[in-house]
Amino acid sequence: MIRTENLVFEYIRRDEEGNVEGITRAVDGVNLDIKPGQFIAILGHNGSGKSTLAKHFNALLYPTEGEVFVDGMNTEDDDNLWNIRQEAGMVFQNPDNQIIGQVVEEDVGFGPENMGVPTKEIWERVEESLNTVGMLQFRKSSPNHLSGGQKQRVSIAGVIAMHPKCIIFDEPTAMLDPNGRKEVIRAARALNDVEKITIILITHYMEEVIYADKVFVMDKGHIEMSGTPREIFSQVDKLKELRLGVPQVTLLAHELKKSGLPIKDGILTKEEFVQELKRIKGI
């Protein structure tokens, strides 16, 4: 679905006369290969280059070196631009700054309108996508009256209405409260399970990545670790080095193991933890 080859991106800072002041390498030699239908999570602390990387996936940024392919199309080829943006939708961090319409249904219709979809089909798509995220009863509301989680679900519906093959979530939960976070992650998982849409979730909340098929951890523009959530979270010390926390239950299991309890590595959920304790106790 999405493939990058030695992707490098540099931000060039210029002074007032336009002379180059300094170059920051935000993404440095990234090779990724994401298969259709996967749920991918990209982790990293602030400034690790994860958002910059995400903006390459729907041609909002172009590589300084290397190449990005979306569904076989090179993002640097202008002829592919609108196809790429239709196939790889994007949900951003701030819910207020990505809603264009003054009424929920009008906002969801914005993408299809831009694509030139006939009026009747726009209405069908709007209804269907609002239904998918469970926001159909708010279709006539003003976005200003919705909660953060609801606004973010409207944004997701706006992307689904374009019928993408892949949705990139760029820290969609960073500005939400815990309930809103749950709403959004649930919606993302449902899209992956039911609609088989490839999901790329960029986040710094550990709890959100435990359901991913594959996790990439970024630091200083490099991919430092990759693997299943279990593989990643069994390396608690390495994650701490990268300034990332692990889910509380994983941390507890890790500390218990250090103190001598024969508990297995990479425990992700409370249920798993309870089961493991029972096993040790022989219940």
Place this chain on the structure above:
Amino acid sequence: MLRDITLGQYYRADSVLHRLDPRVKLVATFMFIISLFIVKNFIGYIIAALFLVTGIALSKVPPKFIFRGMKAIFFLLFITMLFNLFLTPGKELVSFWKITITYEGIKMAVMMAIRLVFLITGSSLMTLTTTPNNLTDGLESLLRPLKAIRVPVHEISMMMSIALRFIPILMEETDKIMKAQMARGADFESGSIIKRAKSLVPLLVPLFISAFRRANDLAMAMEARCYRGGDGRTKMKPLIYAKTDYMAYAAIVLYLVLIVVFGRILF
């Protein structure tokens, strides 16, 4: 609280006038305003008044909402009347000290007052029965011919609707910044006008920065959703004339004929 402000002054109701195509309402208002300036006698104004009253009755908007807009122009109205009353030359009626009131002056002042009151009432009837969004759509569609002379019609209407969407958000943000600064001892309420205006500067700077940041984010989000200007774009809610819209157009034509015949030619 700030989330609930209504923009423009739309009054929510379900009436024939609310359901009319915004283009019809824009044309009607425009024609009505023109008619007010071509009328020469009082019979013309009676016809205009009848037209206006019919409109108000059809709109189901309580008259008190319609005349609320009048308060704002009361001062302007007063000054206009005074100028016309004292400065029109003609047959002398009363004269004291350096001031003379003429017969023509009284006539002119009354005409001017009627014109202004009708003008405001007519245009607020339009904004009361049309949502800002609908109005933007109507304008875009009516101004489309200007595209031939390279007026960016679609872009202008897009800018208007984005502005409308962001006004409540920026108001809320202003409120937040004000409270944050008041918590650190800023004073927005006391002192002379100049002092108060100066105290707004530290409020405007963060507000502008945040507005630019929002604009940047929004532009990116729009691009990510395939926005590429007005070409090749379809409409989710296209404007289509219904039977009542044609009837309304007929009513406007009829009104104009009546105005020209009775207000200009016959008397």
